[in-house]
Each structure stands twice: as C-alpha cells, then as structure tokens.
Amino acid sequence: MSPISTTGKVAVLGAGSWGTAFSVVLADGGNEVTMWGRREEVCATINDEHENVEYLPGVQLPPTVTATHDAEKALAGADVVVLAVPSQSLRVNLTEWAPYLSDDAVMVSLMKGVELGTLKRMSEVIAEVTGAGPERIAVISGPNLAKEIARREPAASVVACEDEDVARMLQARCHSPAFRPYTSVDVLGCELGGAYKNVVGLAVGMAVGLGFGDNTTASVITRGLAETARLAMRLGANPLTLMGLAGLGDLVATCSSPLSRNRTFGEKLGQGMTSEDIYASTRQVAEGAKSCASLRALAEQAGVDAPIAQHVDDVVAGRLTAADLMDALLARDTKAETD
Numbered sequence: 001m002s003p004i005s006t007t008g009k010v011a012v013l014g015a016g017s018w019g020t021a022f023s024v025v026l027a028d029g030g031n032e033v034t035m036w037g038r039r040e041e042v043c044a045t046i047n048d049e050h051e052n053v054e055y056l057p058g059v060q061l062p063p064t065v066t067a068t069h070d071a072e073k074a075l076a077g078a079d080v081v082v083l084a085v086p087s088q089s090l091r092v093n094l095t096e097w098a099p100y101l102s103d104d105a106v107m108v109s110l111m112k113g114v115e116l117g118t119l120k121r122m123s124e125v126i127a128e129v130t131g132a133g134p135e136r137i138a139v140i141s142g143p144n145l146a147k148e149i150a151r152r153e154p155a156a157s158v159v160a161c162e163d164e165d166v167a168r169m170l171q172a173r174c175h176s177p178a179f180r181p182y183t184s185v186d187v188l189g190c191e192l193g194g195a196y197k198n199v200v201g202l203a204v205g206m207a208v209g210l211g212f213g214d215n216t217t218a219s220v221i222t223r224g225l226a227e228t229a230r231l232a233m234r235l236g237a238n239p240l241t242l243m244g245l246a247g248l249g250d251l252v253a254t255c256s257s258p259l260s261r262n263r264t265f266g267e268k269l270g271q272g273m274t275s276e277d278i279y280a281s282t283r284q285v286a287e288g289a290k291s292c293a294s295l296r297a298l299a300e301q302a303g304v305d306a307p308i309a310q311h312v313d314d315v316v317a318g319r320l321t322a323a324d325l326m327d328a329l330l331a332r333d334t335k336a337e338t339d
C-alpha cells in the first residue's frame with residue numbers, strides 16, 4: 001500500500017454548524033479547506049472575519065478555511081468532497097454539483113438522515129446521483145455536537161468506507177489533536193445509527209418537555225438503541241457498530257445535550273408547541289423530524305417493530321401529542337427485553 005497522504009485540498013459543501021465545525025477539524029488536520037455556502041453573505045464573513053457568525057458565533061476559523069458561493073470553485077482540485085447539507089436536500093444539491101466533481105474524488109457524508117419517499121441512506125443517494133462505487137463513498141459519524149467540536153473539546157468519531165484503505169486515508173486526513181477518528185467498513189450501521197439517534201433524541205426531548213426525569217429518558221434511550229439495532233441488524237449492519245461511537249455514543253450525546261437540535265425540537269413538542277411553530281422559530285435542521293417518517297417506513301418495509309419511530313412520526317405530524325406518545329409506548333403489549 002502506498003503511504004497515506006495526510007494533507008490536501010478538501011471541499012466542504014454546506015456552511016452550517018457541522019460543515020463549519022468539521023472544516024476546523026480538517027484544517028487542524030493539515031488540509032486546505034474550501035467551503036461552499038448557499039448564501040454569499042455567510043461566505044463573505046467566513047472570508048473577511050474568519051467566523052461563521054450565524055451558525056458558530058465566537059469561533060475563530062483557521063486561515064486555511066475559506067468559503068465561496070460558487071460550487072465549481074469549491075470543488076476545483078479537491079480530492080476529498082465533504083457533504084454537509086440537510087439530508088432532504090442532498091439529491092437536488094448533488095445533482096447540481098455533479099458536473100464539477102472529479103472522477104476520482106472521494107465523497108464523505110456528514111449527514112444523519114434518510115431520504116423521504118425513496119427511503120435511501122445518504123451513501124445510497126450519493127451513489128445514485130454520481131454513479132460512484134463504494135470505494136469512493138464514506139461516512140463520518142459519532143458523538144460530535146458541532147459547537148463542542150469547533151471549540152476543540154476532545155471527541156472521537158467513526159470514518160466508515162467499504163474500502164478500508166480509503167477509510168484509513170480519510171482517518172489520517174481528519175485526525176487532529178482534539179478529534180480522534182476510528183475506521184470502520186460498516187457504512188450502513190453508521191448511517192442508521194446516526195439517523196435513528198435523532199428520532200430517539202426527539203422522544204427524549206418530549207419526555208424532558210413533559211417534565212419527566214432520568215428514569216424516563218434512560219428507558220427511552222435504551223429502548224431506542226434496541227429499536228435501532230433491530231432495524232440495522234435486519235438490514236445487514238454489524239451489531240458492534242450500534243454499540244460504538246456511531247450508535248450508542250451519538251445516542252448518548254444527542255439525548256443528553258441541550259445543544260442537540262433534535263432533543264430541543266422534541267422538548268418544544270413536549271411543551272405543547274406544534275412542528276410548524278418550531279420550524280418557524282429556527283433556521284437549523286433537526287433531521288429526525290423528517291427521518292422519523294422514513295425510518296418508520298423503512299422498518300415497516302423490513303418487517304421490524306419500530307414503536308418509537310412510529311409514535312414520534314405521529315407526534316411530529318400532529319396526529320398525537322407528546323403525552324400520548326409516552327402513554328402509548330407504555331401501554332404496548334408486554335414482552336421479553338431481548339425479543
């Protein structure tokens with residue numbers, strides 16, 4: 001095997017919280033980073049003030065991070081392309097960007113969602129839109145709340161690619177003093193862990209919003225992990241992935257942290273706000289509010305029992321209240337824990 005390159009030019013497409021925080025990780029790892037931002041004014045403040053004032057105020061970005069509104073410019077010369085837009089917009093975005101991608105660039109999904117309608121994971125959307133093989137598609141997922149990562153608080157994550165050499169190359173590219181990536185070949189397990197924890201985070205948030213304490217949240221987290229593992233294993237994931245950073249690790253971070261947008265969305269539902277009110281109150285994405293419906297459908301398709309996804313979807317859609325969700329989860333037929 002040839003020596004692994006640890007530096008190079010990376011395009012990060014998406015200038016929200018995670019695209020920006022991950023650009024800091026990549027810059028700390030020695031890469032030259034060009035971000036693509038949807039709005040010119042966001043790019044201008046990144047270039048002129050080295051700060052993403054809207055998404056990560058107070059975080060000074062390294063000089064090797066620049067931004068452009070022009071995707072062709074962002075992608076020029078990039079051998080690694082990091083995708084950090086909301087999951088539901090990826091297909092449209094990537095279709096626009098595809099003509100500017102080089103034929104051998106590796107694409108890395110940072111996204112934690114499942115596409116509505118098609119029920120595709122983000123790696124599957126990337127493969128479909130670009131025609132790239134699995135050796136050019138990777139996922140990075142773990143307990144990585146953007147604000148903490150941008151402040152360089154120590155954290156670990158998983159870099160998954162079916163081609164282990166590519167996972168190792170990406171691991172070297174994003175290893176920095178505060179960010180420790182582990183490799184994996186279980187792309188499916190990492191993606192389902194990342195998408196499902198958002199739905200469980202919504203349920204935990206609802207419990208918090210209703211005023212319940214740690215027994216309730218621990219019960220929802222644990223049964224949420226069981227539900228995630230049931231579906232992921234049925235679809236072919238390695239169960240150990242669900243016990244790792246992209247499963248349990250991310251679930252714990254999301255469900256415990258007031259920084260989580262999904263937990264916060266759930267908390268507001270628990271306090272009686274509607275999804276429409278919550279959408280109107282923030283620009284930031286809470287992936288679980290959409291992926292609850294796609295994960296519910298994916299579980300139905302796979303013949304897997306998914307009561308948390310099912311009831312969270314009903315609350316988000318306004319068919320149930322958060323209090324109904326808690327009652328319904330407890331009133332289900334009793335069974336053995338390991339069924």
Ligand SMILES: NC(=O)C1=CN([C@@H]2O[C@H](COP(=O)(O)OP(=O)(O)OC[C@H]3O[C@@H](n4cnc5c(N)ncnc54)[C@H](OP(=O)(O)O)[C@@H]3O)[C@@H](O)[C@H]2O)C=CC1
Nearest residue numbers: 015016017018019038084085089111112144145146284285
């Ligand atoms: N934040 C976090 O801690 C983490 C997030 N993730 C995942 O990363 C992904 C991105 O999330 P995050 O950065 O946090 O989200 P944010 O809400 O912070 O930012 C979203 C970004 O996407 C842009 N955007 C929104 N809609 C569109 C669209 N239709 N087309 C193109 N761009 C669009 C926004 O632009 P504009 O400002 O113009 O609206 C903004 O730059 C999600 O899948 C999330 O689950 C993963 C790990 C950690």
Ligand SMILES: O=C(CO)COP(=O)(O)O
Nearest residue numbers: 142143144145260261262
């Ligand atoms: O994925 C995340 C942490 O790993 C971020 O969670 P939220 O999208 O809920 O903020």
